[in-house]
Every structure is written in structure tokens, then in C-alpha cells.
Amino acid sequence: MECTIDINKLLFLQKLISLDCSHLAKHVFLYRLAEHIMLADTDINMRGFLPEVVCILRKYGLVETLENYCLRAEFPRKETWKRIVKHTTGSEQSDLYKEGLIEKGADRVVRVHSHLQPFSLYSVARRNPLYKHQILRLVKLLTIPVSLACCPLCYKISSDMVQHVLVYCEMLSGVRNQMWDELTDLLGVRYARILFKKTDAEVTVIFLGGLWELDGEPDLLATRDLFRCCVANTFHQIFQILKDYS
Numbered sequence: 001m002e003c004t005i006d007i008n009k010l011l012f013l014q015k016l017i018s019l020d021c022s023h024l025a026k027h028v029f030l031y032r033l034a035e036h037i038m039l040a041d042t043d044i045n046m047r048g049f050l051p052e053v054v055c056i057l058r059k060y061g062l063v064e065t066l067e068n069y070c071l072r073a074e075f076p077r078k079e080t081w082k083r084i085v086k087h088t089t090g091s092e093q094s095d096l097y098k099e100g101l102i103e104k105g106a107d108r109v110v111r112v113h114s115h116l117q118p119f120s121l122y123s124v125a126r127r128n129p130l131y132k133h134q135i136l137r138l139v140k141l142l143t144i145p146v147s148l149a150c151c152p153l154c155y156k157i158s159s160d161m162v163q164h165v166l167v168y169c170e171m172l173s174g175v176r177n178q179m180w181d182e183l184t185d186l187l188g189v190r191y192a193r194i195l196f197k198k199t200d201a202e203v204t205v206i207f208l209g210g211l212w213e214l215d216g217e218p219d220l221l222a223t224r225d226l227f228r229c230c231v232a233n234t235f236h237q238i239f240q241i242l243k244d245y246s
């Protein structure tokens with residue numbers, strides 16, 4: 001929310017600057033800008049749009065653009081400014097998002113979904129409503145913190161129980177092998193080979209919704225969805241097995 005307000009104020013700044021000097025709003029802006037410069041080294045605090053937008057420019061490391069405008073009367077055009085604002089505020093929010101998740105112990109979420117785009121599994125669930133419950137289970141697995149625990153099926157101690165059931169647990173190898181057979185048929189030689197070459201940690205991240213090479217193929221949307229639904233279906237079965245044992 002705060003970011004949206006910042007973006008709107010920054011875009012409004014560009015709009016004011018690009019106004020013709022015959023507009024009253026431009027006169028007021030230039031007067032306030034001159035006032036801001038003159039009062040910069042004093043203890044007098046200004047209020048209103050200008051000091052607010054200067055704070056926002058500082059926050060995102062964009063204050064030089066206003067300084068450049070004051071010195072050379074140059075400021076980015078509308079489309080360029082939009083791109084700059086989107087990029088800088090986006091990366092700032094992305095850093096805050098990651099820091100917030102790490103603080104909450106959700107390191108796995110950061111590894112799987114480290115950017116502020118809609119989560120891959122959310123889009124798959126919308127396109128494949130018949131699988132939404134299975135996909136929801138997968139998302140719940142993603143939110144389980146990485147911690148030491150004893151597997152209720154094979155009684156082995158693991159430092160990461162989610163990865164254990166997704167990749168290692170011998171008691172679940174039958175269900176997983178069936179999934180690997182289905183995935184191999186579905187992906188074809190090229191992408192099956194890419195997936196087989198991944199480490200166990202990387203495969204865990206992909207299974208939980210992390211993007212990989214296949215997601216860069218817009219022409220293979222149906223295959224990508226089938227891949228996610230197959231994985232979600234398998235781990236839904238695993239969840240049921242775990243539930244029956246507990």
C-alpha cells in the first residue's frame with residue numbers, strides 16, 4: 001500500500017514537471033521547489049507534497065533526478081520515468097518482502113518464490129480448478145518451516161522433513177516412482193534430462209512451485225500445468241498416507 005502511494009506521488013511529480021509554465025500548478029511547484037532549496041540548510045521544516053516527494057526520492061535513491069532538474073531543467077519523460085519508478089520501487093519492495101519472510105523463518109518460501117509476481121501455483125490452480133485442493137496441499141507444505149523431525153513412516157531423523165517426504169523417504173518410494181514415470185512421459189527427453197540433473201534441494205524447490213527451465217517456455221503452458229498438477233496430485237497422496245499413519 002505504502003509502495004503504491006509512493007509510486008503515485010512519484011508519477012505525479014513527473015506530471016507537474018512536464019506541465020507548461022503557463023499552468024498555475026507549475027508556478028506553485030517551482031515556487032515550492034525554490035523554497036525547499038533555500039530552506040535546505042535551515043531548521044525550518046516545510047510541509048506538503050514537495051518535502052514528501054523528496055523523502056520518497058531519497059528512499060528509492062532517485063533524488064539525483066530532482067537535483068538534475070534543478071541544475072539543468074532535465075527530467076525523464078513520462079514512459080522512461082514510469083519504467084525507472086517501477087524498477088526502483090519494485091526492487092525495494094522485493095528486498096523488504098524477502099527480509100520479512102526470512103525474519104519469520106520462511107526461508108523455504110524465499111527460495112521457491114523470491115519475487116513479487118503472482119505465485120506460479122496460484123496461476124496453475126486458477127487454470128485447473130479440479131486440482132486446486134491438491135495444489136493447496138502443496139502450498140501448505142511450502143509454508144512448513146525447515147526443522148529437525150522424525151519421519152512418522154520410516155522413523156528416520158531429518159533436518160528437513162518436507163524434503164525428506166518429497167525426495168528421500170523409502171516408505172514413499174512407490175508413489176514417487178510412479179510420479180517420476182508420469183513426469184518422464186509428460187516432459188519428453190529434453191526437459192526430463194534437465195530435471196534429472198538437478199540436485200535434490202533444487203528438485204524440492206521446483207516441486208514446491210519454484211520456477212525452472214520449463215517455465216520459460218510459453219508454448220508449453222499445457223505441459224507446465226500438467227507437470228504441476230501431477231506433482232500436486234502425488235504429494236496430495238503422500239499427505240493422505242502421512243495422515244493415515246499419524
Ligand SMILES: [Zn+2]
Nearest residue numbers: 151153154169
Ligand atoms: Zn521417512
